[in-house]
C-alpha cells in the first residue's frame with residue numbers, strides 16, 4: 001500500500017440521510033474558507049478543488065475518500081488542521097481550519113445552516129456527501145466488470161523520431177548509462193563507474209539543480225541514455241541534460257479518469273520511446289526526442305481505484321507494466337503491450353479467477369483480492385523470463401473472505417516474456433494480514449557459480465533464492481521485526497515492520513559479492529474492522545496507525561551473497577526509503593527521509609560524504625557519465641504521507657567531483 005496516515009477511520013454506520021444538527025456550518029464560514037483556500041490550498045489542489053499537483057477535494061474523489069458516510073469526521077479535520085497545508089502543516093488558525101472544512105463541505109453539496117461549525121462536530125462519522133449515494137449506486141459492480149472492457153486500445157498511434165536503446169543495449173548496458181529503474185534488466189543497481197570513489201567522495205559537489213515544479217510524492221528513478229536523463233513526477237515527464245540539468249522538454253499529463261494517490265516511480269526507455277504509467281490507470285508512450293504523446297492506453301479503471309505507479313520495463317518488443325491500488329480492492333494484473341502501438345499482447349492475473357487452479361488458495365473474494373505491483377520488474381533475457389513483485393491481498397487487515405495462501409499475492413512471479421505464462425513463483429508472505437507486500441523488484445545476479453535472486457520484503461526479511469532450483473538459500477532480517485505473528489484485532493496490535501516500508505529493493509556489487517538493502521524502521525498499530533467496499537474507496541478492513549516520527553528510524557545494511565550473513569549495519573535517525581546504489585568506486589549511495597544524501601564506504605558503511613538536500617529522499621539515486629565525466633543524480637523533495645515531518649518540492653540535484 002502507499003501512504004495513508006489519516007484516511008483510515010472506518011466506522012460501520014449506515015448512510016445518514018438526516019444530518020446530525022452538530023454538523024451545520026454557516027454561509028459566512030464557507031465564504032471565509034473560500035478565501036483561505038485560494039491563498040493556502042489552491043496551488044496544489046486546484047483553484048476549484050478539482051485537483052492538480054495533489055488530489056481533488058471535490059466530486060467523486062471527495063465522495064470516495066471522505067463522503068461515503070463511513071469516515072471519521074475527526075480524520076477529515078486532522079487532514080486539514082494537522083497535515084495541511086503540505087508546505088507548512090498546522091500553520092493555520094483553528095478558525096481558518098474550520099472555515100476551510102466548511103468551504104470543502106459546501107463545495108461537495110453539503111448545505112449551510114444557521115449554526116457555525118465547531119470542533120465538537122468532529123466527534124463522530126462524517127455524514128455522507130449528498131452526491132456520494134448516487135456515486136455508489138451508479139458505479140460498476142466491481143473489478144470483474146472492469147476487466148471485461150479494459151485495457152482500451154489507443155485512439156491513435158504515432159511513430160517515434162529516434163530508435164534507441166534497443167534490445168542489445170539493454171542486455172549489455174554501457175557503463176555510462178542507467179537504462180532501467182534498477183539500471184539493468186537484472187536489477188542489480190550496480191554502476192561500473194569508478195571516477196567518484198572512496199578516495200575523493202569527500203570532494204563531491206553540486207553541479208546543477210532542476211526544480212521540477214510539482215509537489216507531492218517524488219519517487220522517480222532517473223533513467224539516463226547518452227547523457228539524456230528522463231524523470232517523472234506524479235503528472236510530469238521531463239527530459240534533461242544529465243550534465244547541466246537543462247530541461248529539454250517537459251510533458252504534463254492531465255488526468256482524464258479519477259486518481260487515487262498521485263505518484264510515479266519513473267519511465268522505461270526503448271526504441272526512441274518513453275513509457276510511463278499514470279494514477280488514473282493509463283500507460284503513456286511519448287517520443288523520447290520531443291516529449292510528444294505517441295499513444296495512450298487506458299489500462300484499467302481509475303474510478304475503481306486502479307492506478308499505474310511502477311516504472312514499466314521494456315524489452316523484446318514489449319512494454320511490461322501492472323496494476324497498483326490493492327488497498328482499494330482491485331484485482332491486480334500484469335500486462336505486456338506491444339511497444340510500438342500499445343496493443344495488448346498478454347495479461348496475467350496476480351489474483352486468479354475463482355475457477356483457476358490458484359483460485360483454490362482463496363475461499364472466495366478474488367474479485368477484489370488486491371495483488372498490486374507498484375515499483376518495477378526485472379528480466380532474465382537468457383531464461384526469457386519476467387520477474388514481477390506482487391503486493392498484499394485485500395482487504396488488508398481482514399481475512400474473513402479469503403482463507404488460504406491467497407496466491408499470487410506477496411510473491412515474485414516469473415512469467416514467460418512472450419506468453420505471460422507462469423513459469424514459477426515464490427511467495428514471501430502467505431495469507432498476509434500485515435500489508436507486507438513484496439513491493440520491490442528482485443535483483444538477479446550470479447555469484448560463486450550460483451545464479452541468485454534476492455528479494456527484500458516489507459516483512460523485513462531479505463530472501464535469497466537459487467534461480468535454477470528455486471530453493472531458498474538464506475533469509476536474513478534487515479530491520480526491526482517484533483510481534484510479527486500478532487494479528488490485527490478490534491483493540492489493535494503493535495507490529496514491526498509497519499505497512500509503509502520497502503519499495504526499493506536490494507542491490508548487488510559483483511566486486512565485493514555483497515548485497516545492500518535499506519529500510520524504514522517504523523511500526524504500526526493494526527486494527528481489524530468490517531470491510532466496506534465502495535468503488536475506488538479505501539478497502540482496508542481495519543486501519544493502521546504509524547508510530548510517531550520520533551520513534552521512526554532507518555537502517556542501511558550489507559549482507560553476504562548468497563549466505564545472508566550480515567557484514568555491516570548503519571542506523572539512521574530517519575527512515576531510509578531511497579534505493580541503495582553500489583559503485584565500482586567502492587561507494588554505496590543513498591539518501592534518507594530527513595533529506596541527507598549519503599555516500600558510504602561500501603566496505604564498512606562509514607559515511608564519507610553527507611549533503612542536506614532540504615527535502616525527503618525517497619527515490620532512486622542514479623550514476624552515469626556524460627562526456628567522460630561521472631555524475632550522481634539525486635531526486636529530493638518527496639512530500640507524500642511517507643514523509644513524517646519534512647516537506648519540499650520535487651528537485652533533482654546532480655553531483656560530481658571537481
Ligand code: HEC
Nearest residue numbers: 040041044054065079080084085086087100215216640641
Ligand atoms: C504544497 C501542496 C499542498 C498544499 C498547499 C495543500 N495541500 Fe492538501 N495535500 C497535498 C498532498 C500532496 C496531499 C496528499 C497526501 C499526502 O501526500 O500528504 C494532500 C492531501 C490533502 C487532503 C486529504 C485528501 C485525501 O483525499 O486524502 C486534504 C483534505 C487536504 N490535502 C486539504 C488541504 C487544504 C484544506 C489545504 C489548504 C490549507 C491544503 N490541502 C494545502 C498537497 C498540498
